[in-house]
Amino acid sequence: GQNIDQPTEMTATEGAIVQINCTYQTSGFNGLFWYQQHAGEAPTFLSYNVLDGLEEKGRFSSFLSRSKGYSYLLLKELQMKDSASYLCATSGGSYIPTFGRGTSLIVHP
Amino acid sequence: GAVVSQHPSRVICKSGTSVKIECRSLDFQATTMFWYRQFPKQSLMLMATSNEGSKATYEQGVEKDKFLINHASLTLSTLTVTSAHPEDSSFYICSAARQALSGGEKLFFGSGTQLSVL
Numbered sequence: 001g002q003n004i005d006q007p008t009e010m011t012a013t014e015g016a017i018v019q020i021n022c023t024y025q026t027s028g029f030n031g032l033f034w035y036q037q038h039a040g041e042a043p044t045f046l047s048y049n050v051l052d053g054l055e056e057k058g059r060f061s062s063f064l065s066r067s068k069g070y071s072y073l074l075l076k077e078l079q080m081k082d083s084a085s086y087l088c089a090t091s092g093g094s095y096i097p098t099f100g101r102g103t104s105l106i107v108h109p
Numbered sequence: 110g111a112v113v114s115q116h117p118s119r120v121i122c123k124s125g126t127s128v129k130i131e132c133r134s135l136d137f138q139a140t141t142m143f144w145y146r147q148f149p150k151q152s153l154m155l156m157a158t159s160n161e162g163s164k165a166t167y168e169q170g171v172e173k174d175k176f177l178i179n180h181a182s183l184t185l186s187t188l189t190v191t192s193a194h195p196e197d198s199s200f201y202i203c204s205a206a207r208q209a210l211s212g213g214e215k216l217f218f219g220s221g222t223q224l225s226v227l
Contacts, residue, residue: 004152008150030213031213033215040200041220042115042202042219042220043153043202045216045217048215050212050213087152087153091210091213095210095212095214096143096158099145099153099154101151102150
């Protein structure tokens, strides 16, 4: 099975940087995804990591350490529209992502 | 990006009735679609994998006779909640990938259906 742990809620200030951590335990590993989900909407893809290291994509970066079962999503220059839930998901033997509970990020002025 | 259309977006029904939710891939063929359920402030839970032209694969604990899945074409999968009860009230989301999952293929999600059973 797969077990994913991430903080329930975080708050940050507009313009700041925030790091959302995710730890996982999985039988079989074929990558880690981050998705963004606004309330009442479908998740949208942010990033995919399968090798160790940092992947940067604009204001968002994602890091993976397979040996530690750890990932983080880094959001820079926070904007109000970044207030959303951020879902960490691992891909196991079946390649179908298994999602964590999500971290609700609140960005305030 | 790829588009997955899901409707209805919201449905309110009486207990005991059946509700059908449609999921369409608009600009690609999806041999496999996935149905998730999400309760408030909870994670997306995979309910079943819908395979075109064959029976769906259900996750443990999901009643296949209650949640009927039909994947009759490469662009359409339907989920029917039969004899719905208040505990079935949830956010149901479908998703699809452009090609067979083999690592890294991102899922494209429908907009979700909020089901409320009175």
